[in-house]
Amino acid sequence: MPPWLLHHHLSRLQTNSDRIHITAMASAAKRSKKLRILLIPFFATSHIRPFTDFAFHLTAASPGDVEATVAVTPANAPVVQAALSSHIPRGGHGGDARVKVTTYAFPNVDGLPPGVENMSTVKAEDAWRIVAAASNEAVMRPAQESLIRTSSPDAVVTDLHFIWNAGIAAELGVPCVAFNIGGIFPTLALWRLTAIEIKDPAAGGSVTVPQFPGPDISLPVTELPDFLRNQAQVFEFDHGAENRFMVELKACLGFAANTFIDLEPEYCENFIDSGFVKRAYFVGPLSLPPVAAATVAITGGEKSSSACFDWLDTMPAHSVVYLCFGSLTKLSEAQLNELAVGLESSGVPFLWVVKVPTWEPPAGWKERVGSRGMLVTGWAPQRDILQHPAVGAFVTHCGWNSVLETFAAGVPVLTWPMAFEQFIVERFVTQVVSIGERLWPEGAGRRSTRREEHELVPGEAIARAVAKFMEHGGAADAARRRVAELSAKARAAMADGGTSHRDLHQLLDDIMAARASGGGTMAP
Missing domain, CATH: 3.40.50.2000 (Glycogen Phosphorylase B;)
Known part of the structure; x- marks a missing residue:
């Protein structure tokens, strides 16, 4: 195991006494009641499906001890149900039976007909309306905060689009985990590119991702996302920047990503060392079934x-x-x-x-x-x-x-x-x-x-x-x-003892320890 990877798995626990104390707290929490986790994805099928897969894996990792609920707006509930239907109970898991669906109100958005609540179903020219509503805390927070307070979960897993949920969870004294459906390579690249000043985006040209491991990665300006091309929307992710996103992100218990270490090792190492988050958990590919389920042919x-x-x-x-x-x-x-x-x-x-x-x-x-x-x-x-x-x-x-x-x-x-x-x-x-x-x-x-x-x-x-x-x-x-x-490394990562398998269980242990300590955070 590379030294940085060993450090990744050991640095969460500072001393042997810390490990014993946290394990004891987690065991006590486990005995007390089910760990109830509320997951809140962005309004796109490409987000809802991996969130649902994540919920399934969380419940399958500790059968009978974890209950996960995916929270979406009403028109998006069928997307969750469809994703769950792909997880046919195998090997006695029945993990999907412990994943629930709950709904909260979609905001009234000018120009959107009733029932259009997903980026996959909206007309192309109206997609911006959903993005604008979803990124507006004043519009979205009331319904999500009411949902979280009413549900009273033991932990919240929030989409990065809704990072304000970290603050809500902190007020309630429960841990919050930011879940990124993307890989570490594109995430790190986007965050590094915010430091690049594009003086005249219309003039074209190319940019190279700064402070990036591996080969130089350059892109024409036209191939950058709009938030980077529109400099008015850009904020830097450096250590001195006290922007709202980074403050809320660092308030989270940790950051989970749908990737596996052997896919992008240099970039995972760079991300861990970046100081962007307290802890990182690499838990994918979540599209693969749990190890016990993987031994059974996927049929239907x-x-x-x-x-x-x-x-x-x-x-x-x-x-x-x-x-x-x-x-x-x-x-x-x-x-x-x-x-x-x-x-x-x-x-x-x-x-x-x-x-x-x-x-x-x-x-x-x-x-x-x-x-x-x-x-x-x-x-x-x-x-x-x-x-x-x-x-x-x-x-x-x-x-x-x-x-x-x-x-x-x-x-x-x-x-x-x-x-x-x-x-x-x-x-x-x-x-x-x-x-x-x-x-x-x-x-x-x-x-x-x-x-x-x-x-x-x-x-x-x-x-x-x-x-x-x-x-x-x-x-x-x-x-x-x-x-x-x-492909072989992906399956090994999800297998018993694999890197993603270990990170998934470590995440549950850390959530239970945070719950048992009576607060929403733990020392990094």
Whole structure:
């Protein structure tokens, strides 16, 4: 074990007497009653699902002793239920039965019709309304504070979007954990980039992430999230900055992240040493089932009867390109048309998930493609699809949830980022761990986190990239060998005694110790 990793696991407890005292308190707390944890995710499926997975793992880690409740607004409750349904009780766990769902009121937002409470269901032009409401403490805090006070949990797990919940928990004397659905690489990069002054964002140019381990990571300004391009919104994350976010973050018991140490060791070490948080817990990939459940095949009526799996079963191993761009990405019809042309011209078998139900492929496209391709409209069971032996590559938008799922499945990627921190994650995938390539080569055209600036990716470029990547003995084969090693490490991290398994149990021990001490915090 590297010395820094040993330090990570031992530094939480300063002396042997501290360890004995805390363990005794935790044991007493465990005997007294169930540990009740309230989890509050942001209004996006890409946040709600990993929060629900986290809740499931917390309950499965200590069956009968932990009860987790995911708090969402009413229209988002089905998202939690759908996520829980994927955790079929296995090996006697029944962890999903101990995960509850509760709701609190979504604020009235001008321009949003009733029932539109999720970034995945809102019209693209209205997405900013949900973001603006969610980031407004005056709008959001009253309902969340009422929920927390009424629920009276033993601990609160809050999304970083709602960091003020740390202050509410502190007032109640209960510990709060900040949970980051993203990886440490993109999080650390974003926080470091706040120190960069972009004098004229419209002028273009590139920036390099400062104080970053590993290779230099540079991005065009157009590929930065809006909060970095809009300097008025930027605040620095240095040690002297007394901004509200950092104050609340440091008030938390700790910071949990959906990643595992062996995936990004240098960046985890740098994050631990940064002083941003009191403690860090690396608890992923949460999309994987608990170790006892992992020994049982993931099956179910939905998978066995799904037409896409029937189709995949007819395809040779590693021959199919799977395409899905997440729950938030909204491709234009023009881009969908170019993508259809590119897949047709590539000659490669493909399974393509389209989230635009009104879009129709070009005339005659389905007939020309025939049985070589399959189009799925709406939702598809991505985790299971990626595990299918026929899948040979994943064209992904580089959302962290999708990236973790491809690591867990051992599938190489072609990257097509479009928004938020996805361009940063792309650098991690292609430059740091090297499990794939850019679908649109550097210099081929302008890409941007803003839809209106992102140039149309032409069909011929898509066809060329897909065909070349999938060539026998080509880039996909080499990337598959590298990602297979990381897949084994991901499963080892979640297995009994693995790094993520230990951090998950350490987090529960720390929460119980904080509860037993009668306060919401512990000495770092």
